Amino acid sequence: MVRTPMKEARRAPGSEWLKNHPRLLEVAYIVSKRLIKLGYPLARKLAPRLAERTMVRSEELVKGYAFNCQMCGQCILHSTGMTCPMNCPKNLRNGPCGGVRANGHCEVIPEMPCVWVQAWERSQRMLIYADEIQVVQPPVNRALQGSSAWVNMLDGVDTRTPKGWQPVEQ
Amino acid sequence: MTRAPASTTSAAVPISRLERVLRSGRFAVTAELDAPDSADPADVYKNALVLAEVCDAINATDGSGANCHMSSLSCCALLTRAGYEPVLQVSCRDRNRIAMQGDLLGAAALGVRNVLCLTGDDVTNGDQPEAKRVFDFDSIQLLQVARTMRDTGVFLSGRKLSTPPRLFLGAAENPFAPPYDWRPRRLAKKVAAGAQFIQTQYCFDVPMFERFMRGVRDLGLHERVFMLVGVGPLRSVKAAEFMRTRVPGVWIPGAIMERLKKTPPKQQREEGIQICVEIIQQVRQIAGVHGVHVMAYRQEETVAEIIQRAGLFPRRASAAMPAAPASELSLTDVPFV
Structure with a gap:
């Protein structure tokens, strides 16, 4: 069988340790959300372009380091056990495909643990957002690729869905 | 064999023959058709x-194993033209x-x-x-969009359809892949997004499947x-x-x-x-199982034998054979719930 040399998701030193402490991360999520909500509107008033650029850059840096963030611009980390679903080669947002190997590794990249196996384990250790993994996530808005999920969150852009999308009741 | 209540579907009247069979409480049989590497319709019909x-519906695979074959939609079009009951498989891999x-x-x-999404x-x-992998939707999003098109009559964009598609929606599930303890709850997500029937991955491990089904029943999904x-x-x-x-x-x-290893190569x-027949007989006893989906890759000729030996054939023969061309059967003969 031919296998395309697709790269394993980058895992920066120490970032695995971080992700394996999802409770710490969910607190960090809540705190940073508060801080951004407080500070960003003011910063944007003073220097709109600089403020947004700073947000994009710092998101690339911080979330890039910790989660190998792909900058989809509509972050759902807290719903997926603080494991970035865009690291899944199939970009799945609602759980694992049927190809997960018996050792819990990815169908596409055999060396890599399945993003969703990790997401599930980590989500179950969370205190506040453990059940969020059951939420049906809407299709990805591809137009937001490369933008700041934090800014999009403040503007409500990240949760805006097409008119025909109906939230799934469980 | 267990009967699922009518609440499984949003429509009052079954949309497809497969749905009719399932709702009637009969043990359903579906089978997978190998899409040919050919432009000749005769190869599909063969x-x-x-x-x-021997089966109630025929699944037309959509580039199975990511190999190029005749498309599922084209196979289905040929099948409906001849009066067969196809299941369109739609994979998120190739299309946006x-x-x-x-x-x-x-x-x-x-x-x-x-x-089947x-x-x-x-x-x-x-x-x-x-090839470029697309995966614009995942299967759950596809289900929800298909359901909205059917029930609300709009595209994802919100634009209105003058005639909505009438579709019986299904999804796949693999109880045999990690994370095992999440699989039943993941199935719940699919059901919430509109899945009315499920066709699972190959089952060779009945105890593992039983554990999965226990989880499914605990969530009450076998009734939905x-x-x-x-x-x-x-x-x-x-x-x-x-x-x-x-x-x-x-x-x-x-x-x-x-x-298998203990068996001489010729046998x-x-x-x-024989193993397949035994597995069918075993899973049939599990509460919440409504049918089997036979996938006999490049050995379709064995499917009839399997169905017969599993004891599913005499009962099927006495009923109308719903997957046979429409001219041969009267749909009113099929019992409703």
Whole structure:
């Protein structure tokens, strides 16, 4: 069988340790959300372009380091056990495909643990957002690729869905 | 055999023949059609003919294993033209949301009434690993969009459809791949997004499947969705080894491998059929199982034998054979719930 040399998701030193402490991360999520909500509107008033650029850059840096963030611009980390679903080669947002190997590794990249196996384990250790993994996530808005999920969150852009999308009741 | 209540579907009247069979409480049989590497419709009909006599619906695969074959939609169009009951398989691997919504409309217009929404095997498994993987939707999003098109009559964009597609919606599930303890709850997500029937990955490990079904029953899902268990014959030790190591998501326990290895090569094909028959008989006893989905890759001729030996045939023969051409049966004969 031919296998395309697709790269394993980058895992920066120490970032695995971080992700394996999802409770710490969910607190960090809540705190940073508060801080951004407080500070960003003011910063944007003073220097709109600089403020947004700073947000994009710092998101690339911080979330890039910790989660190998792909900058989809509509972050759902807290719903997926603080494991970035865009690291899944199939970009799945609602759980694992049927190809997960018996050792819990990815169908596409055999060396890599399945993003969703990790997401599930980590989500179950969370205190506040453990059940969020059951939420049906809407299709990805591809137009937001490369933008700041934090800014999009403040503007409500990240949760805006097409008119025909109906939230799934469980 | 268990009967699922009518609440499984949003429509009061069954949309497809497959739904009718399932709602009637009969043990359903579906089978997979190998899409040909050919532009000759006769090749589709040849493969379909051996299946139609023994099953309620025929699944037309959508580039199975990421290999190029005749498209599922085209196979389905040929099948409906001849009066067969096809299940359109839609994989998220090859098409974006615009193409998929268009295909759903087209399929309904061509008389296709069953759709199976799949994520799809990755391109790395197929004959063209250089291809671009699309995965614009995942299978759950596809389900929800298909359901909204049917029930609300709009595209994802919100634009109105003048005639919504009437579709019986299905999804796949693999109880044999990690994370095992999440699989039942993941199934719940699919049901919430509109799945009315489920066709599972190959089942070779009945105890593992029973554990999964226990989880499914605990969530009450067996009353909301029709479960069809994936089964299939192993042709030889070599074929089993190939499936185990190369086909994504297939789990074959050691005991089955041992049993095949102990069998002389010439009788392995027969033993593979026997194993399949036994698995059908075992899963049939599990509460919440409504049918089987037979996948006999490149050995369609064995499907009839499997169904017969599993004891499903006499009962089927006495009823109208719903997958046979429409001219041969009267739909009013099929009992309703």
